[in-house]
Amino acid sequence: MRNLLSFALIGLALVLPAQAQQMAPGFPGDAAVDLGQEKKTLKPRVVPNSGRLEWMPAERDLTSWTTLSHLDQRDARRPQRVTLEEPLAGNPMRGRDIAMAKSRGNCVACHELPGDPWPGTVGNSLLNYQRRGMSDARVYQQIYDARIFNPQTVMPPYGTNNLLNEQELRDLVAYLQNLE
Amino acid sequence: MLNRTMLLTLLACPVWLLFAGQAALANEPYRELDRPRAYTPDVKGDARFSDTYRYWKDRSRLDPAMAGNPDEYWKLNWKFMDPPFNQAIHGGHFAMDHGETRFMSLNRTHSFARCLGAGKQGLKGLRAGYPRYVARLGRVAGLEEMIEHCAAKEGVVMQNGSYDNSAVALYIASHSNGMPIRIQVSKGPMRQAFERGRLLYHTRSGRQNFACASCHVHNTGKHLRGNNITTPFGDASHYPVYRTRYELQSLHLRMIECQLDTGAQPLLPGSRAYTDLEVFLTALSNGYPVAVPTERD
Structure with a gap:
């Protein structure tokens, strides 16, 4: 029995470090993940009349951002100040698609934008945004990381947290600055 | 400093x-x-x-x-x-019926209910007092965690979050219907x-x-x-x-x-x-x- 236990422990010791290497140090042990899966993050599936909970890959790998686990020792990403390199070179039409798409900008979840029948009201209305006369750099920073202007903002830091890439951010700025 | x-x-x-x-x-x-x-x-x-x-x-x-x-x-x-x-009659009603069946088969010797903390009142009010500190686990536990724990002692797998676990929780909760939550x-x-x-x-x-x-x-x-x-x-x-x-x-x-x-x-x-x-x-x-x-x- 004791031998069996030793073998099991040695087995664990061989397996665990290999898994740990795949995750950043401090990643919590109570997160719903399968490190063998490409997207790692799992979502549960409740199977009727079963005592077991099934897990399947989630739509997105969410392991690189912090969790609510007490075991999570990684730092959250701090507010980041950026400089916009001119010219803007953004495409307003692409920007519109990004703003409306739930899986990308999803700006309409919180903001009012032209052409959306069910706008959110958590953030300000962005109708006629051009009339605000904001600089491109100011708008770029607002989307990249709005915490620079308001540490308590609820607006996600799209640049700092890698939700959108630089060109997508430029497209969004171009879209907003063209809303007459 | x-x-x-x-x-x-x-x-x-x-x-x-x-x-x-x-x-x-x-x-x-x-x-x-x-x-x-x-x-x-x-x-x-x-x-x-x-x-x-x-x-x-x-x-x-x-x-x-x-x-x-x-x-x-x-x-x-x-x-x-x-x-x-x-x-309306919905899936919750069928789940509760299923929970009753599963509970009865787990609780043949009454040890399952005792493990969950049921006293003289039986299941009445049990849900209204969860989560609670469970001394023998040395931690605070929710009802579903306890169902998993107590089912395992009966030799039954009832994972936290599984249909069976939630169905049993639902059946137990139904005995607290109308009773205010009190933790x-x-x-x-x-x-x-x-x-x-x-x-x-x-x-x-x-x-x-x-x-x-x-x-x-x-x-x-x-x-x-x-x-x-x-x-x-x-x-x-x-x-x-x-x-x-x-x-x-x-x-x-x-x-x-x-x-x-x-x-x-x-x-x-x-x-x-x-x-x-x-x-x-x-x-x-x-x-x-x-x-x-x-x-x-």
Whole structure:
């Protein structure tokens, strides 16, 4: 029995470090993940009349951002100040698609934008945004990381947290600055 | 420089976090808190929060006109989905029947119910007193965690969050129907769990850097597209719930769904963080009656 236990422990010791290497140090042990899966993050599936909970890959790998686990020792990403390199070179039409798409900008979840029948009201209305006369750099920073202007903002830091890439951010700025 | 005594005082007193926007202890990982506030651990605390409690205080006297009004329905805190307003037969009823069958087969020797903490009153009131501190586990546990634990002692796998587990929880909860939730968070491990849960509720996480509180405290009543954000008060009294999209759902599975929807890596059901949040949310339902089975979209 004791031998069996030793073998099991040695087995664990061989397996665990290999898994740990795949995750950043401090990643919590109570997160719903399968490190063998490409997207790692799992979502549960409740199977009727079963005592077991099934897990399947989630739509997105969410392991690189912090969790609510007490075991999570990684730092959250701090507010980041950026400089916009001119010219803007953004495409307003692409920007519109990004703003409306739930899986990308999803700006309409919180903001009012032209052409959306069910706008959110958590953030300000962005109708006629051009009339605000904001600089491109100011708008770029607002989307990249709005915490620079308001540490308590609820607006996600799209640049700092890698939700959108630089060109997508430029497209969004171009879209907003063209809303007459 | 802080001297040792001052530092110990600060560490011993989590209230200091109230005054700091960010958790900045040298050895702690960097976290941002979204404007923590104090909470009355009772459903009546909503009067000084969203002030909608008066509309959903009595489930048998909901205003049908409000339920049908797109600008007002959110003030009923979805209680129009609960009995007696909602008289529909739905998956929750079938789950409860299944839970009864599973419970009876587990409890042939009565040891299962005893393990869950049932006394002379049997299952009556059991759900209304969970989560609780379980001395033999040395930690605070929710009802679903205890069902998994006690079923295992009977040699049965009933994983936290599984259909069978939630079905048994639902059957047990049905014996508390109409009884107000009553958990004590004024001292000991339950107080600590409540306090951790309160801070977790305000802790930002995930790709969008949201805390639960970012929406459910600081933007209650506002629109997220077609949905209005509701109060966290009085929300823990109807779990496990039949979800028309997800079958049977325990409170911890609901948290997983919240996290996936907001782009945060979910934790496992029964994790300490989710249990702390469960204690916090359940305390905000103190005094509000259990009503099962019920459904949500």
